[in-house]
Amino acid sequence: MVRQDGRHVRIDLGYNGRAFYGSQRQAQVRTVQQELEAVLRQVTRDSDARLAFAGRTDRGVHAVGQVASGTVRWPGELERLRFALDRLTEQDLTVYRVTDVDPAFHARFSARSREYRYRIFVSNHAPVLLQGLVWWIRPPLDIDRLQDAGSRLIGDRDFRSFAGAGAGSGSSELTTRRHLDIAEWSSWAATLEGSGDVYEFRVRANAFLPHMVRNLVGAQIEVGTGRQSPAFVDDLMSARDRRQAPKAAPPDGLTLWAVEYDET
Template structure:
């Protein structure tokens, strides 16, 4: 049995997220499994590095699957890109050791959230950014990131309902890059809770708009109450940027 690792890019606009769901076939995982199963004549199960929600994109999602197919990795890549929808692209295919697991072997992830900060909206980035028409203070937002970096309990910055699992995570870095109207926030950490990046982004945006102070973040972290943090930024600005192994 061979183990094949895929690096995948997708536009999540019209999909119900990554994970295969019982009530719809409109997921990234289902589309991949369908094409790979037809290719190999086997019932293929694709293991992703993690889920992305409805409307969220990926520049570097990683997945793996097991197969007995004799096709080369180049043939697998070409087959996928011929038969997959055009908004899902396999960028790389490589044979890896049997024990490689896209989810369990991942040591950290990087997400990017893109903002279009201009009074005038954009026609071309509208599906891949969040339009904020009011001026943002990058300096204030960067001040806020300093309080989020490190190991913390991020319960207040997630929509996790269960209290059985740990909500402690470590953020290694948060970069804010600005190029004219476009602002990219890059979050690198050992793991992320459900909606964590979008809630951190919403909080930083409120700081950048002067609606709250950066110094509030330690109190929010300590309080562990979701309602004390900022709004959940919309899905279309979020990208799974890279997975590290």
């Protein structure tokens, strides 16, 4: 329910997830929502300030396209509010924009799609400057096989085999069906590290199940390394059983890249 005693705003933010226990509010640990809400209450002197987030990210997962919404008591220019929020948060959390939106806008429920990107550092040596931002895998990793695997994920499908704990087994197709319209791989030289390559998986869907992107990456890496054929992805999709899928990729390489809306 939207409060009537303020202005409804959209907050665009990003964060490095290494020191956060996820995006959502939790007791006795540092989270993105708790930190941003605490600073918002301090700046606006409104103890009731609450925010809704577009996407839930787990511990160690990053974001450059997270969106929050809520009603704030702030009579001045929103750039001043953005500056104050950005100044008072730690350096691993930044506020890009604060804008007025319609009271019906909700960061989560108004979203049309969400895009994640997962990055892998492929090299015989561990990353130094990319540490905590990538999953390190020793070569070989075949990008053509990865592309083949990714193409099998496109469409309106039941992703039960790629759901997180508690969201797959025993769930109905209604709750585990999602529509993916982008699932593609690219690669480039890791010039920042001096050698090696960065492989990136870009995926966009109307919504995601818990741990779904990391589970999708974990399955595709089995194909890219040659341990499984591309048809492995089809088999997992048909099985509709998380127990048949391999271990999830680690959180380090995952970033919430963008959230799209029809209008704000």
